[in-house]
Every structure is written in C-alpha cells, then in structure tokens.
Amino acid sequence: xxxxxxxxxxxxxxxxxxxxxxxxxxxxxxxxxxxxxxxxxxxxxxxxxxxxxxxxxxxxxxxxxxxxxxxxxxxxxxxxxxxxxxxxxxxxxxxxxxxxxxxxxxxxxxxxxxxxxxxxxxxxxxxxxxxxxxxxxxxxxxxxxxxxxxxxxxxxxxxxxxxxxxxx
Amino acid sequence: xxxxxxxxxxxxxxxxxxxxxxxxxxxxxxxxxxxxxxxxxxxxxxxxxxxxxxxxxxxxxxxxxxxxxxxxxxxxxxxxxxxxxxxxxxxxxxxxxxxxxxxxxxxxxxxxxxxxxxxxxxxxxxxxxxxxxxxxxxxxxxxxxxxxxxxxxxxxxxxxxxxxxxxxxxxxxxxxxxxxxxxxxxxxxxxxxxxxxxxxxxxxxxxxxxxxxxxxxxxxxxxxxxxxxxxxxxxxxxxxxxxxxxxxxxxxxxxxxxxxxxxxxxxxxxxxxxxxxxxxxxxxxxxxxxxxxxxxxxxxxxxxxxxxxxxxxxxxxxxxxxxxxxxxxxxxxxxxxxxxxxxxxxxxxxxxxxxxxxxxxxxxxxxxxxxxxxxxxxxxxxxxxxxxxxxxxxxxxxxxxxxxxxxxxxxxxxxxxxxxxxxxxxxxxxxxxxxxxxxxxxxxxxxxxxxxxxxxxxxxxxxxxxxxxxxxxxxxxxxxxxxxxxxxxxxxxxxxxxxxxxxxxxxxxxxxxxxxxxxxxxxxxxxxxxxxxxxxxxxxxxxxxxxxxxx
Numbered sequence: 001x002x003x004x005x006x007x008x009x010x011x012x013x014x015x016x017x018x019x020x021x022x023x024x025x026x027x028x029x030x031x032x033x034x035x036x037x038x039x040x041x042x043x044x045x046x047x048x049x050x051x052x053x054x055x056x057x058x059x060x061x062x063x064x065x066x067x068x069x070x071x072x073x074x075x076x077x078x079x080x081x082x083x084x085x086x087x088x089x090x091x092x093x094x095x096x097x098x099x100x101x102x103x104x105x106x107x108x109x110x111x112x113x114x115x116x117x118x119x120x121x122x123x124x125x126x127x128x129x130x131x132x133x134x135x136x137x138x139x140x141x142x143x144x145x146x147x148x149x150x151x152x153x154x155x156x157x158x159x160x161x162x163x164x165x166x167x168x
Numbered sequence: 169x170x171x172x173x174x175x176x177x178x179x180x181x182x183x184x185x186x187x188x189x190x191x192x193x194x195x196x197x198x199x200x201x202x203x204x205x206x207x208x209x210x211x212x213x214x215x216x217x218x219x220x221x222x223x224x225x226x227x228x229x230x231x232x233x234x235x236x237x238x239x240x241x242x243x244x245x246x247x248x249x250x251x252x253x254x255x256x257x258x259x260x261x262x263x264x265x266x267x268x269x270x271x272x273x274x275x276x277x278x279x280x281x282x283x284x285x286x287x288x289x290x291x292x293x294x295x296x297x298x299x300x301x302x303x304x305x306x307x308x309x310x311x312x313x314x315x316x317x318x319x320x321x322x323x324x325x326x327x328x329x330x331x332x333x334x335x336x337x338x339x340x341x342x343x344x345x346x347x348x349x350x351x352x353x354x355x356x357x358x359x360x361x362x363x364x365x366x367x368x369x370x371x372x373x374x375x376x377x378x379x380x381x382x383x384x385x386x387x388x389x390x391x392x393x394x395x396x397x398x399x400x401x402x403x404x405x406x407x408x409x410x411x412x413x414x415x416x417x418x419x420x421x422x423x424x425x426x427x428x429x430x431x432x433x434x435x436x437x438x439x440x441x442x443x444x445x446x447x448x449x450x451x452x453x454x455x456x457x458x459x460x461x462x463x464x465x466x467x468x469x470x471x472x473x474x475x476x477x478x479x480x481x482x483x484x485x486x487x488x489x490x491x492x493x494x495x496x497x498x499x500x501x502x503x504x505x506x507x508x509x510x511x512x513x514x515x516x517x518x519x520x521x522x523x524x525x526x527x528x529x530x531x532x533x534x535x536x537x538x539x540x541x542x543x544x545x546x547x548x549x550x551x552x553x554x555x556x557x558x559x560x561x562x563x564x565x566x567x568x569x570x571x572x573x574x575x576x577x578x579x580x581x582x583x584x585x586x587x588x589x590x591x592x593x594x595x596x597x598x599x600x601x602x603x604x605x606x607x608x609x610x611x612x613x614x615x616x617x618x619x620x621x622x623x624x625x626x627x628x629x630x631x632x633x634x635x636x637x638x639x640x641x642x643x644x645x646x647x648x649x650x651x652x653x654x655x656x657x658x659x660x661x662x663x664x665x666x667x668x669x670x671x672x673x674x675x676x677x678x679x680x681x682x683x684x685x686x687x688x689x690x691x692x693x694x695x696x697x698x699x700x701x702x703x704x705x706x707x708x709x710x711x712x713x714x715x716x717x718x719x
Contacts, residue, residue, distance in 0.1 A: 087329025122325035148179040
C-alpha cells in the first residue's frame with residue numbers, strides 16, 4: 001500500500017499517521033485515528049475531546065451531510081470506493097468541498113484505480129490510498145494527461161468556457 | 169455544424185495519446201485484460217464474439233462529407249471495407265485490430281471525431297432529431313444544445329462512474345423523431361407563455377429488460393438553466409441509483425422505485441442547493457456555439473420544381489423514392505432526402521466504404537456537405553434543392569443506395585445480434601433479411617404503408633423491439649434461437665410499449681407470423697388507418713387469433 005498526497009509541487013508518498021479503528025478496537029489515548037461514521041456518531045463526544053487529529057470514513061452509501069456540521073473539527077474525511085466502478089464518492093467529494101466548505105484532507109480509499117486520479121483530483125480529493133507499488137509513477141503518468149476541462153468544479157481549474165471568454 | 173476550437177482539439181488529441189499508452193501497456197503485458205477492460209471501454213472499444221469492435225461517436229448524428237470520407241477510409245484501411253450505423257446514430261467497426269485502434273482514433277481526431285463515452289457507465293453520445301435545422305416548425309436547432317451537452321458531459325469528473333450508462337436525447341420539434349421518451353433524459357424544446365424557449369424535461373424512459381416511458385419532471389426549464397438542471401438530475405441518480413444489481417441500475421428503475429414525484433422533489437432540492445457551484449452557461453458561449461448551426465446559404469428558389477415533377481411522371485422508381493424518402497423542408501424549393509440503408513436482403517445499417525464515399529460526394533454536390541445519421545439506421549442529406557432530386561437519385565442508384573422504403577415495412581431496425589454481439593441470444597440480421605425478402609414486392613409494401621419492425625437479439629433491446637409496431641425479440645430456448653413477437657409499440661410522440669402476443673416462434677416461423685399480423689391489419693383497417701391506429705381500435709385479439717389459430 002502507498003499513500004499519495006497531491007501537493008502544489010506534485011505528488012508525494014507520505015506515511016499514514018492515522019490508525020484505522022474497527023468497530024470494537026479501544027480508542028488509544030494518543031495519536032490520530034480514523035473511524036467509521038457509525039462509530040463517530042456513537043462516540044462523538046469522546047472522539048472530539050481528544051487532542052489528536054480525527055478522521056471519519058464514509059462508506060459509498062453514506063452521504064456527506066452526515067458529517068457536515070462537524071467538518072471544522074475533522075482533519076480527515078476518507079471516502080470509500082468498494083469497487084472502482086462505484087462512483088458515489090465523486091459526488092460526495094464535490095459536496096464536501098463545494099457545498100459544505102470542507103478544507104481538510106480528503107482521501108480516496110478502497111479500490112482506487114490510477115486512471116481515476118484525474119477525476120478524483122477534480123472532485124476535491126487530495127490524498128489517495130493506492131495498492132500499486134508504482135503509485136507515484138502512475139500518478140505522474142495520468143495526471144495532466146488531458147489538458148482541457150469542460151466542467152467547473154471546486155478545483156478552480158479554468159474550464160474551456162473560461163478560457164474562451166478570456167476570463168482567466 | 170460545430171467546429172472544434174483549440175480546446176476541443178487539445179482534449180481529443182490528449183485522449184488519443186493517453187489511449188495509445190494504455191494499449192502499449194496492454195500489449196506489453198503490463199495490464200491484464202481485467203485491468204485493461206475499463207480503460208478500453210472508456211474509448212468505445214468492446215471485445216465481441218469474434219473480434220474487437222470500435223464504436224465511433226457521431227455527435228447527435230451530424231457529420232460532414234470530410235468526416236464521412238474519413239470513416240470510409242478507416243473502413244478500408246483498418247477494417248473489412250464496411251461499417252455499421254447504429255440506433256444511437258453512431259458507427260461501429262466490427263473488425264479492428266487492437267494494436268491499430270490508437271491509429272484509428274488519431275485518424276478520427278484529424279476530422280474532429282472520437283470514440284469517447286461510446287461505452288461505459290457514463291453519459292453517452294447525445295442523440296437528436298435527424299431533421300434538425302431542416303424541419304418545419306422547429307423552436308430552435310436542438311444541435312446547439314446537444315453540443316453544449318456534449319462538452320459538459322465529456323470526461324465529467326463526477327459522472328464517469330454512474331450506476332449504469334446514461335443516454336440523453338434532444339428534439340426541437342413537436343413531432344418526435346429522436347425517441348426522446350425512451351431515453352434516460354429526453355428534452356423537448358418548448359416555449360412558455362411569454363415566448364421564451366426552454367425544455368420539457370423527461371426522465372426515466374428506457375428499453376432493455378424493463379421498459380418504461382419517461383416521466384415529465386419539469387414542464388418548462390428556461391434554456392439557460394439546462395446544465396445546472398442536468399447536473400442536479402445526474403447527481404441525484406449517481407447517489408440514489410442502485411449499485412447492487414446492474415439490471416436495476418438504470419435511472420428508469422430509480423425513478424420507478426422512488427416514484428416520479430419524490431424523484432422530482434429530490435432533483436429540485438439539489439438544484440436549489442447548488443447555488444454558485446452550478447455549472448453556468450454564459451450567453452456568449454451559447455451564441456458562439458449557435459453560430460455554427462446557422463442555416464447554410466440557402467438560395468431563393470421557386471416553389472415549383474418542373475424537372476423533378478416531370479421525372480416523377482415518367483419514372484415510377486423515382487416517383488416512389490420521392491414519395492417515401494423525401495420529406496418537406498422548412499425552406500421553399502428545398503427538400504430533405506433520406507438515404508435508406510435497408511436494401512432487400514442486407515444487414516440494416518451497414519454501408520460499404522464505397523457507399524460512404526458516394527454519400528460524401530453527393531452531400532458535397534447537393535446538401536452543403538452535410539449528412540445526418542438517423543436512429544432508424546439510415547442517412548439523411550438535409551438540404552437538397554427539389555430540382556436536384558433527379559440527379560441525386562441517379563447518384564444513389566449508381567451507389568446501390570436508392571432503396572425507397574423509409575418508414576415502410578422493410579425499413580427495419582435491427583441490432584447486430586448473434587452474428588457479432590457477445591450478449592445476444594439469437595441472430596437479428598438474418599431475420600431482418602428474410603422479412604425484407606418476403607416483402608420485396610413494392611406494390612405490397614406501398615399497400616401496407618407505414619410499418620415499423622424492430623428486432624433485438626437479446627433482452628437488452630438495442631433493436632428497440634419494445635417500441636416497434638411489430639417487435640421481435642430473440643431469446644435462447646434450450647440452446648436454440650427462438651423469437652418472441654409483440655405488437656402495438658411506438659417510439660414517437662405517442663410513445664407506447666408493445667405487448668407480447670403469446671408463445672414464441674422458431675426462426676423459420678417468425679416471417680410467417682409477421683405476414684399474418686400484416687394480413688390481419690390489411691383486412692381490418694378502415695380507410696387511411698395506420699397499423700397502430702387499427703391496433704389501438706381493435707386490440708390484440710384478432711392478431712392473436714390469426715397467428716395462433718385460436719378463434
């Protein structure tokens with residue numbers, strides 16, 4: 001597994017500082033943790049009271065509105081792709097960024113296909129849990145491969161329409 | 169018609185480069201077929217029964233002579249010298265070699281064409297009225313809006329992994345030639361009380377194993393809000409559509425299970441919440457695209473076309489062609505000429521490279537270089553001077569393209585079926601060929617009049633059998649090809665789904681069954697009554713009795 005972060009100067013491999021807790025594992029006294037939405041709702045007060053960074057992961061059928069009110073206190077939201085073809089998280093990502101104003105780390109987890117990276121970046125993801133040992137290489141190969149975008153999203157890239165109108 | 173600017177060109181060229189890299193990785197063994205599959209499908213490359221199949225997008229069925237010549241060239245250079253026009257106004261090559269497909273895409277990019285989103289669970293090539301810009305009484309040329317949708321939907325980051333494929337059709341005319349009510353989204357241009365143009369928005373139509381006629385979820389949408397409203401529909405569908413069962417994943421099932429009223433409420437709620445993040449459609453951009461669809465330089469012509477009329481008097485073949493293949497044009501002295509790809513005994517929708525070149529030449533000579541593809545798998549020259557019809561007809565005769573049967577019984581829609589398709593249960597093309605042979609007699613065809621036979625080789629219904637006046641569905645019965653017959657469907661503004669007649673038939677029986685249905689109609693119809701009118705008046709029983717002998 002490789003965790004990739006998209007930065008202004010390009011992609012970087014980073015260490016995963018979050019301990020992913022299952023439903024029963026005790027919450028450690030210290031250190032960043034990543035919990036399911038169910039667990040976040042069940043133990044919200046205890047989790048928010050900790051000093052360490054907190055992340056919540058959403059299954060593909062869980063809607064981001066469920067964490068909308070707590071986004072300022074979350075350092076990480078992870079959206080799961082149970083299979084690469086389940087594209088619900090693309091909508092969730094855009095809603096988190098564009099509707100609920102989430103500014104923290106937005107991570108794609110699960111079956112992350114390298115060819116989807118450009119779509120994920122455009123939808124607002126900025127870190128990627130990749131299976132491939134050549135993740136960094138693959139990221140560099142696919143991102144930026146298509147130079148034109150037609151749709152406005154929260155990534156702020158000028159669209160073909162913007163460029164036609166000379167707005168940017 | 170639309171012409172790419174530097175941005176459109178860059179996108180398509182980048183896409184070719186990207187696909188070339190992907191094919192190289194596959195050929196080098198770096199990608200398994202399982203890993204390659206989703207990538208090739210993003211570029212319209214299927215693996216069929218005997219070979220790869222490449223589906224080329226013909227955006228909203230419009231192309232020019234230069235593009236048609238390129239399609240002919242590709243057919244000759246990379247395939248077996250022909251191509252197949254589909255019910256979605258696309259073109260399929262049935263025999264490309266994997267290693268040559270990037271070259272084919274590069275050839276297409278030279279003439280502003282591609283295969284993007286002709287497969288996969290994404291927004292597919294938008295389809296439209298083949299008479300757009302030529303039909304009388306059109307509110308606006310729907311291709312302006314098709315091109316806007318084409319760009320918005322191309323590589324849409326949020327909607328490239330939908331629950332299932334997604335098809336949008338647009339018409340600007342009251343008379344629906346684009347089957348908009350059996351699409352995931354159908355858009356009909358309307359005017360509101362103040363004369364503003366906009367769209368009636370219909371959602372959740374579709375064929376396949378569970379056919380539905382779409383529901384109107386908004387009677388009038390001002391046109392400037394088109395993209396934001398589409399984005400709201402797609403977002404609701406992307407989140408709500410079923411992912412557990414691909415046979416229930418189309419939006420028609422979502423709308424059916426959620427209820428049209430609740431679905432509408434969800435869309436309206438999403439639409440209202442979008443605010444600033446909604447995609448906008450600046451007037452300058454709409455105007456820029458609209459300029460490409462301004463009418464060509466029509467000449468002021470007299471109403472009368474004496475040479476054409478004289479030829480019709482002396483040449484019954486020409487007269488029949490005009491009667492069936494020529495439609496009225498909005499400009500006096502002009503006509504819309506349909507080119508039938510349904511000659512007797514040939515696969516519906518196939519054209520040879522030579523025929524494609526001939527159509528390109530005729531388009532240059534007589535139709536400002538413009539060509540259309542219809543969802544009934546025929547071609548159209550949209551802007552022909554009436555007085556040129558005899559010369560055009562002679563050119564079509566020389567190219568073997570003068571079948572005079574548009575809208576008649578032999579103008580059959582059929583999917584590729586078991587001759588090509590990996591999904592099919594039964595062959596479609598031989599059934600179509602045998603029906604056209606049985607009904608080859610011109611007088612009999614004319615006597616029968618308008619009749620739509622639609623044939624699908626499996627339940628996926630690519631041959632639109634649900635909406636055929638007579639629909640034929642190929643099924644597998646204990647390893648044998650078998651055919652179910654249904655009647656009473658319609659794909660136009662009075663859209664209806666046909667009803668199954670009863671037990672199915674062998675390939676040998678099915679042509680006789682069609683004949684019995686037709687004979688029943690001929691006996692029971694009143695003066696001037698169409699098949700569908702007769703069916704609606706007398707119901708299914710008389711047809712059943714004739715076919716099954718259960719009087």
